[in-house]
Amino acid sequence: xxxxxxxxxxxxxxxxxxxxxxxxxxxGCGTCVTVSMAGGERxxxxxxxxxxxxxxxxxxxxxxxxxxxxxxxxxxxxxxxEEEINNNDIxxxxxxxxxxxxxxxxxxxxxVLPGLNTSFYGANIDNGIMAERCIGCGECVLDKYFGICPVxxxxxxxxxxxxxxxxxxxxxxxxxxxxxxxxxxxxxxxxGKLDELIEYQPPKSWNSYRDGGxxxxxxxxxxx
Amino acid sequence: xxxxIFLGESINSPLLSSLQINPELLVxxxxxxxxxxxxxxxxxxxxxxxxxxxxxxVNMDAEKExxxxxxxxxxxxxxxxxxxxxxxxxxxxxDKISPAIMSKIGLNKVIKLCEKNPDIQxxxxxxxxxxxxxxDQLFEKAREKGIVFLKYxxxxxxxxxxxxxxxxxxxxxxxxTDNIIIAPDLKPSxxxxxxxxxxxxxxxxxxxxxxxxxxxxxxxxxKRGVYVIGGSRGPTGYTNFDQxxxxxxNEIKANLxxxxxxxDDERIVDDKKCILCYNCYRICPHGAIEEDEELDAMKIxxxxxxxxxACISRCPAGAISIVGEEEKTYQGLRVMMCENSxxxxxxxxxxxxxxxxxxxxxxxxxxxxxxxxxxxxxLNEPENKLLILGCFEESCKHINGDKRGEQVVNEVKETxxxxxxxxNRVTFKRLSPRMAEDVGNYLSRWKEGKL
Numbered sequence: 001x002x003x004x005x006x007x008x009x010x011x012x013x014x015x016x017x018x019x020x021x022x023x024x025x026x027x028g029c030g031t032c033v034t035v036s037m038a039g040g041e042r043x044x045x046x047x048x049x050x051x052x053x054x055x056x057x058x059x060x061x062x063x064x065x066x067x068x069x070x071x072x073x074x075x076x077x078x079x080x081x082e083e084e085i086n087n088n089d090i091x092x093x094x095x096x097x098x099x100x101x102x103x104x105x106x107x108x109x110x111x112v113l114p115g116l117n118t119s120f121y122g123a124n125i126d127n128g129i130m131a132e133r134c135i136g137c138g139e140c141v142l143d144k145y146f147g148i149c150p151v152x153x154x155x156x157x158x159x160x161x162x163x164x165x166x167x168x169x170x171x172x173x174x175x176x177x178x179x180x181x182x183x184x185x186x187x188x189x190x191x192g193k194l195d196e197l198i199e200y201q202p203p204k205s206w207n208s209y210r211d212g213g214x215x216x217x218x219x220x221x222x223x224x
Numbered sequence: 225x226x227x228x229i230f231l232g233e234s235i236n237s238p239l240l241s242s243l244q245i246n247p248e249l250l251v252x253x254x255x256x257x258x259x260x261x262x263x264x265x266x267x268x269x270x271x272x273x274x275x276x277x278x279x280x281x282v283n284m285d286a287e288k289e290x291x292x293x294x295x296x297x298x299x300x301x302x303x304x305x306x307x308x309x310x311x312x313x314x315x316x317x318x319d320k321i322s323p324a325i326m327s328k329i330g331l332n333k334v335i336k337l338c339e340k341n342p343d344i345q346x347x348x349x350x351x352x353x354x355x356x357x358x359x360d361q362l363f364e365k366a367r368e369k370g371i372v373f374l375k376y377x378x379x380x381x382x383x384x385x386x387x388x389x390x391x392x393x394x395x396x397x398x399x400x401t402d403n404i405i406i407a408p409d410l411k412p413s414x415x416x417x418x419x420x421x422x423x424x425x426x427x428x429x430x431x432x433x434x435x436x437x438x439x440x441x442x443x444x445x446x447k448r449g450v451y452v453i454g455g456s457r458g459p460t461g462y463t464n465f466d467q468x469x470x471x472x473x474n475e476i477k478a479n480l481x482x483x484x485x486x487x488d489d490e491r492i493v494d495d496k497k498c499i500l501c502y503n504c505y506r507i508c509p510h511g512a513i514e515e516d517e518e519l520d521a522m523k524i525x526x527x528x529x530x531x532x533x534a535c536i537s538r539c540p541a542g543a544i545s546i547v548g549e550e551e552k553t554y555q556g557l558r559v560m561m562c563e564n565s566x567x568x569x570x571x572x573x574x575x576x577x578x579x580x581x582x583x584x585x586x587x588x589x590x591x592x593x594x595x596x597x598x599x600x601x602x603l604n605e606p607e608n609k610l611l612i613l614g615c616f617e618e619s620c621k622h623i624n625g626d627k628r629g630e631q632v633v634n635e636v637k638e639t640x641x642x643x644x645x646x647x648n649r650v651t652f653k654r655l656s657p658r659m660a661e662d663v664g665n666y667l668s669r670w671k672e673g674k675l
Contacts, residue, residue: 008642009639009642009643010642010643013643030499030541031499034499034501034540034541035499035501035503035540037503037540040499040540040541040542041497041540041541041542042538042539042540042541042542042595042597043540045542045597046595046596046597046600048597049596049597049600049601049604050600050639050643052600052601052604053600053603053604053643053645054643054645056604056606057643057644057645068541124502127503127506127507128503
């Protein structure tokens with residue numbers, strides 16, 4: 001899933017203070033960022049209450065409204081917000097960057113601000129802890145690395161690792177980070193495929209990643 | 225429907241219908257006390273069977289790990305005959321102090337060996353002889369039989385790579401070249417982690433199936449109807465094993481007669497709002513939440529639920545609520561008191577000591593139930609102030625609700641500071657049920673803004 005993190009309250013307030021408005025709509029997103037505990041109904045309500053408190057403390061007359069849709073990255077859900085968006089001066093979206101832009105695309109006259117930082121594609125590895133597992137490079141190599149991605153999980157994205165900075169299973173970039181190559185090695189050993197690691201992997205083509213510009217996918221079964 | 229399922233070794237319990245399941249062959253576990261559903265295999269290649277049971281007892285032995293780098297060395301648990309030797313040394317507590325059960329096993333073994341081979345010279349090294357059952361008599365008996373007990377400190381004894389032993393004390397330096405029988409370290413059974421996962425119960429930091437908690441004595445887990453005995457509890461689980469078994473079987477007999485919900489009110493999950501993120505499942509300290517596969521949403525098992533409301537406070541989709549709960553309408557000074565600690569202390573202190581309406585006292589099931597938005601909303605009225613009184617660490621009935629409550633308050637305070645709002649308007653403090661005098665003290669200091 002897409003993992004997000006709510007922006008620091010100071011940044012949110014600074015962003016809002018740059019705008020002129022009497023009413024604000026905070027829109028949550030009910031899928032990925034709800035799971036990653038950053039932009040669901042709970043966080044929307046909590047942020048709304050903080051901002052009400054903030055404006056009251058500043059003696060500023062601002063009405064704050066809230067709503068959470070299933071997904072801000074689909075127009076059908078975004079369309080349901082039409083009435084509310086029209087009734088509010090500005091919008092603060094607690095979706096990932098995709099959702100924010102989708103709102104902007106549908107409501108081009110409205111100011112829509114991001115309440116989250118979109119962090120990464122990741123997984124829940126423990127209660128309340130999420131970790132990056134994929135960078136969306138557009139050309140999956142997990143088959144060659146026994147299910148552990150060196151592109152996303154090695155700090156240097158080495159396809160033929162490890163580097164000299166791997167120590168006791170940890171990465172030289174940050175000792176909190178597991179060395180992806182140690183993980184790959186151990187996994188290969190576990191499933192009896194160590195010999196396959198000897199094979200040299202040629203440099204990755206990054207055409208399918210950001211180097212080819214913004215990407216678009218068409219599924220003709222649905223598009224035609 | 226069985227009265228009890230044993231995961232691991234079964235225990236003689238003639239009045240209960242029971243079944244033993246190999247923990248490795250348990251496939252899944254769901255349900256709650258009085259109605260557990262277990263899927264398992266009798267043998268590896270057989271089909272999965274499904275059974276129902278009212279209770280589950282986990283009784284898995286601890287793993288034995290040799291504390292030195294030599295897998296061939298004999299341990300206290302080995303049955304192998306060693307009568308060929310002239311002399312033998314027993315070593316207990318080599319890596320760390322062993323639990324009492326190890327003294328018992330070592331003493332029994334050394335006596336048996338001595339009785340079988342009266343001519344062998346036996347040295348028994350130990351750092352701490354620990355007592356349970358008849359260990360003191362065994363110790364006496366062993367000494368009478370001529371076994372030499374040598375107490376050592378951690379640095380006085382060293383087992384070398386060639387299995388010789390250096391023993392030094394004051395001006396004595398002796399090298400032993402005899403065969404060693406060593407006490408193994410006890411470690412959590414390899415399967416415990418999986419059992420904890422299948423039943424969604426807490427593990428201790430060491431990996432055993434019981435956390436330090438005064439409410440979990442002696443064999444209860446956070447989940448009603450799931451009990452842990454022996455090595456599943458930890459190395460000390462062997463010390464009072466017989467009493468633990470008796471306690472557990474009595475608990476089971478009582479709950480077979482009558483199982484009532486712990487809480488009166490019912491918590492429900494709105495299946496339209498639930499996104500199956502599993503946060504409630506992970507956060508519930510009582511393993512009371514599971515997926516309702518028909519509804520495609522989580523559900524709360526009412527007999528397992530102990531009403532701490534951690535799930536409500538943490539559900540990111542706002543999908544969990546208490547049926548019929550009314551909105552709170554407090555104003556002014558408000559104190560939230562955990563019903564398991566501060567509120568008990570407050571009742572002892574005397575509710576009538578407060579002037580009428582001076583402070584709003586609200587009983588909460590656990591400080592883990594506090595929600596950020598509720599605090600911010602309350603502080604919206606400038607005259608409102610909030611004091612939250614929770615339990616001390618490791619005294620929370622709901623495992624770590626005190627920490628959750630404190631974390632929320634700290635987060636709120638941090639936010640208030642950043643927004644230049646007085647963060648002293650919300651305060652978190654810990655109390656025990658016995659601190660009646662402190663409640664009065666806390667309340668008066670808090671009113672004056674000095675807490």
